[in-house]
Amino acid sequence: xxxxxxxxxxxxxxxxxxxxxxxxxxxxxxxxxxxxxxxxxxxxxxxxxxxxxxxxxxxxxxxxxxxxxxxxxxxxxxxxxxxxxxxxxxxxxxxxxxxxxxxxxxxxxxxxxxxxxxxxxxxxxxxxxxxxxxxxxxxxxxxxxxxxxxxxxxxxxxxxxxxxxxxxxxxxxxxxxxxxxxxxxxxxxxxxxxxxxxxxxxxxxxxxxxxxxxxxxxxxxxxxxxxxxxxxxxxxxxxxxxxxxxxxxxxxxxxxxxxxxxxxxxxxxxxxxxxxxxxxxxxxxxxxxxxxxxxxxxxxxxxxxxxxxxxxxxxxxx
Numbered sequence: 001x002x003x004x005x006x007x008x009x010x011x012x013x014x015x016x017x018x019x020x021x022x023x024x025x026x027x028x029x030x031x032x033x034x035x036x037x038x039x040x041x042x043x044x045x046x047x048x049x050x051x052x053x054x055x056x057x058x059x060x061x062x063x064x065x066x067x068x069x070x071x072x073x074x075x076x077x078x079x080x081x082x083x084x085x086x087x088x089x090x091x092x093x094x095x096x097x098x099x100x101x102x103x104x105x106x107x108x109x110x111x112x113x114x115x116x117x118x119x120x121x122x123x124x125x126x127x128x129x130x131x132x133x134x135x136x137x138x139x140x141x142x143x144x145x146x147x148x149x150x151x152x153x154x155x156x157x158x159x160x161x162x163x164x165x166x167x168x169x170x171x172x173x174x175x176x177x178x179x180x181x182x183x184x185x186x187x188x189x190x191x192x193x194x195x196x197x198x199x200x201x202x203x204x205x206x207x208x209x210x211x212x213x214x215x216x217x218x219x220x221x222x223x224x225x226x227x228x229x230x231x232x233x234x235x236x237x238x239x240x241x242x243x244x245x246x247x248x249x250x251x252x253x254x255x256x257x258x259x260x261x262x263x264x265x266x267x268x269x270x271x272x273x274x275x276x277x278x279x280x281x282x283x284x285x286x287x288x289x290x291x292x293x294x295x296x297x298x299x300x301x302x303x304x305x306x307x308x309x310x311x312x313x314x315x316x317x318x
Contacts, residue, residue, distance in 0.1 A: 020037075021036070021114055022148070035097070070103045072107060173309060185209055187254070188212065189248070237269040246274075275297075
């Protein structure tokens with residue numbers, strides 16, 4: 001069996017178990033930060049960097065890694081910390097990441113280790129910090145606080161990934177839903193991803209509620225199911241057109257959320273889309289294992305909009 005297939009099997013065995021691996025690193029000083037290992041391709045000594053004219057100030061240049069060029073982002077600058085001095089770059093490390101269909105290098109001071117955690121051990125940042133924070137979660141390792149960096153937000157700001165301008169496909173199809181009442185529940189720990197999802201659903205005119213982790217989504221669904229049992233609300237499958245969930249989230253990940261939905265007789269008929277920036281062929285296998293209807297990569301607004309319209313057509317025809 002190839003190493004790739006072994007990796008798929010190992011990841012698949014964790015699906016629905018609410019577990020993850022976290023790479024710990026230092027950006028400046030003793031404070032530990034973390035990133036999901038699923039996003040990490042490798043960790044290397046920072047290579048030679050060539051400057052790029054007129055690049056975002058956080059992009060200090062590009063590097064050639066085995067024939068592939070990638071932007072080099074000073075993570076300290078992205079988090080409003082003192083930048084890595086040019087004379088110290090050769091001593092720094094680069095975390096090569098792959099997500100959002102792109103490869104980029106994040107320059108850090110040092111890498112600590114990889115740890116195994118349960119998602120329930122990771123808490124979301126305080127609500128008061130959601131709009132200003134570059135964190136998706138906070139946990140504790142050996143009595144030390146670890147801050148999980150929202151690298152999606154960093155990348156979106158550097159690259160202009162999320163635009164407030166409506167996607168042409170969404171604008172062209174919004175009229176089809178006028179006067180129709182549909183509701184979608186979303187769950188994502190990234191503020192940038194939540195904003196994009198709101199833009200898509202708002203552009204289509206679909207009523208929605210978006211929470212920042214899977215546990216909150218499940219609590220809402222179960223409370224609506226309780227209301228239906230008490231005769232004060234519709235069955236959840238009639239009330240909710242679909243659930244759109246991120247995969248990696250504090251307290252409860254998307255795989256576990258989906259698995260719990262399928263095990264609850266009151267929720268099992270819900271249509272579930274897993275929507276993630278994680279790259280790799282294991283996504284389809286994990287999606288099938290936990291019982292989600294579809295997997296979609298993030299940041300493709302038209303693809304998600306097409307899935308929503310397709311689901312509405314299915315419901316209308318049934």
